[in-house]
Amino acid sequence: MITRRQTMALMGATLASGMVGKGHAETDSLADRVAAGELPAMADRLPKVPRVVNLAAMGREPGRQGGTIRSLIAGQRDVRYMPVNGYARLVGYDMQFNLQPDVLERYDVVTDREFTLYLREGHRWSDGSPFTAEDFRFFWDDIANNPEVYPDGPPVEYLVNGKPPVFEVLDERTVRYTWEDPAPEFLPNLARPAGLRVMVPSAYLKAFHPRYGEPAAIEAAVAENSVDDWIALYQKLSRTNRPENPVLPTLEPWIPRTAPPADQFIFVRNPFFHRVDENGVQLPYIDRHVLGVSSAEIITAKTATGESDLQMVGLDFADYTLLKQAEDIHSIRVNLWKRTQGSRVALAPNLNCSDAGFRAMMRDVRVRRAMSLAVNRDEINLALFYGLAVPSANTLLPDSPLYKPEYAQAYASHDPDEANRLLDEAGFQERNASGVRLLPDGRPANIIVESAGESTLETDVLQLIRDHFREIGLAIFPRSSQRDVFRSRALGGEVVMSVLGGLDNGVATADMSPAQLAPTLDDQLQWPLWGMHFLSGESKGEAPDLPEAQKLLSLFKDWRMSETTEERAAIWASMLEINADQVFTIGTVNGSLQPVVSAGWLKNLPDVALYGYDPCSMLGVYMPDTFWSEKAP
Structure with a gap:
């Protein structure tokens, strides 16, 4: 059926x-090419x-139709947006x-x-x-x-x-x-x-x-x-x-016209784009996008002075006050969209760490639960998000039909007494003169938390968590490196713990893949070798040897064989429950807000929306081809 x-x-x-296309003038920016016979008329395109x-x-x-949108990017690779x-x-x-x-x-x-x-x-x-x-x-x-x-x-x-x-x-x-x-x-x-x-x-x-x-x-x-x-x-x-x-044909609304290296990248309208509005006007409305390459450190300042007509990349909630103050001065509009990540910042204990002492520690669920209970999420929320985010484990948001409050609340209260009890129970009772717990081999539990060094927010969160962990006898030391080096070290088992964003898709439906909940990818830093094993068709990495991880992978395979939405919803629920119970990643807050800045003349950009990579495709589901310039002739 x-x-x-x-x-x-x-x-x-x-x-x-x-x-x-009948009854509508040819797009001004294409009229000369149509007249010269280089392009068919609109109706024929x-x-x-x-x-x-x-x-x-x-x-x-x-x-x-008409107009140009300027945006800023932090490097040439960001043309990918x-x-x-x-x-x-x-x-x-x-x-x-x-x-x-x-x-x-x-x-x-x-x-x-x-x-x-x-x-x-x-x-x-x-x-x-x-x-x-x-x-x-x-x-x-x-x-x-x-x-x-x-x-x-x-x-x-x-x-x-x-x-x-x-x-x-x-x-x-x-x-x-x-x-x-x-x-x-x-x-x-x-x-x-x-x-x-x-x-x-x-x-x-x-x-x-x-x-x-x-x-x-x-x-x-x-x-x-x-x-x-x-x-x-x-x-x-x-x-x-x-x-x-620039020569590669595309079906996208805008065509690249600049090959790297360059200080700015120009994209022009696709004359054969397949969408029209209800009046028969061919989309996109905007003729050109210009991406200017800028230092990441000054994107906020340039946006605040009106040098970008549409900006999200390179901005964070900490920039909101400055941007809002500039709103009237430079005729920009600042909106706040809700981020869809399961956690804005999360910790990922590496269960594949090659250091036997730390690997055993990270694989003990009591240790992971203790670490989560040690985190004072209310303090993080107030100090870094003005209390506007939601303290939570790393899980789905209430915007998802699969959300359950018990997933968000699992080991997410601030309870250092219970955290200390769990660590004692796990066999880490001994401490050194500085109060840091000792591994069974006598080494202090000095945990290096690694990152790609691309987020000041991650650094700020770690500063707070460092104090939280000190209460339970754990010491953390942040270390950043280049993204490629960081990922290579993680796959090599050299990373004990990472800091990263939480679940990318926090608004999932049952018919969306639950791959993010199981070891399926080599960039899942809580189990990169297990993820590589699955991703490579079992030819690389290591097969999961933790029962709960094996169960997650089995459930994911069941989801892939499912035939109804009801079956899929039940599988999602089981996988979410295991993740909540096992605390494979340690969430902090979610539902945080993302500044989205636009020129005052840009129309059809939503005031309120969800912001994320998957499934939102950043601006994608809101159809930027329908944004238009009030200044266009």
Whole structure:
């Protein structure tokens, strides 16, 4: 039986192809190219059935085209925020985190095993080349199943119980993926901020593939791009998560026009973008985005003086007072959005630490519970968040339908007496002259807490927690290093404890993957080697040997085999309960507020919203292509 969730028709109203763009002037910034014959007219650039965004139904104003948005980034790699915010996906989330077709015209799902994807007739990539089933076939046959690229077969994210799907091209606009077992992650993976890649602009990329391209031209391109072979060339030129190749066609609302290195990166409107408003005006409204590279330390000051028209990155709640004071002086608008992390800052005891003494300590649940009970979350909230956050364990927020208060309250009260009792019970009664507890081998429990050194907030939180831990006889010493070095040390077992953000998706629904609750990724710093083991298809890292971690992984595999939302909700509940009881990470506060600053003339940016990477895609679910400039002609 096919449920309502499993069959998606067109979302919202559609416009007949003869009406799209009619009665509306050509976009000013494209008019010269249309007149010169370089571009088709607006009505001919759109798919026959575009996606219609009904702004009035969303409580927003239909806008007008034109204008430039300036933003600041802390480094050249931060161009990666553009496709995250642009959020053009085959399937994406709406503002209530319901899945809906976006680039796709529609999709059908049968028992979470068979997924049929229908493309929009006449849809084109940003260079005008057709977007068809060939873009899916080329990626699947010539890249994902190419033994030169992937000697062990398709990457693990395409596998269900170790098996890839059967891929079929049904016609020029229809493809199908069929797995033997349920694949409930497939659609959510397509909707991720960095969505699962199942298609590429084949008309462009075939030139760099030995099956299709000229050998001499490929060899010349390899040399020109300073890479070793055609595979490295393909990977460099096809990268979408960091849009650094201005020639690579895209389906996003804005196209990169700057190759690194540069002091500013320019993105211009995609003339073939597939969305229109209810009046038939092609989106995006904004013509250009300009990302200026700035020192991270002065982004707040520059934003406060009006040098950014839309800014979230590089700002934190501590900047709110300064920004608010500048609101009237520089005609900016400062809003506070609720962050979706399970904890704004959390501690991650490394259960894979190579130091036998500290590993045994961190694996004792009584120690982890004691550490959590030692943290004075009310003090952290008042000192750093003006009391506006919520003291909590690292878990889901009340905005999630899966939230239960007992998860948030588990070992989250400030109770140093109980913490001391638990540590004594765990066998750490002995102390040195400084009052620091001793490990069984006689060493003091001096715990180095490591980070990537990119957050002053983490430093401030650790300063407070250092005093809290001193009450229970534990000493912590913060140490920061470069992100790559830090992650490498963690995978090497050299890190005893880390400080990081909590659950990335604190507003999850049952149909979203609970992978963040189980050892599934190598960047989960509480168990990086166990995560690597799963991520690598059990070829690297170490298999979990802690019963509770094994249970979490088993439950996650059960979720992957589930067929109903009810089953998934029950599995989520079990995994959340285990995490709350075992305190694998130590949360502090959640529900903290994120400053979102915009120019006074920018319209349709929500005043109140949720802010996070997954599933919000930062600004993505709020559709920045519908933001518009009141100053535009």
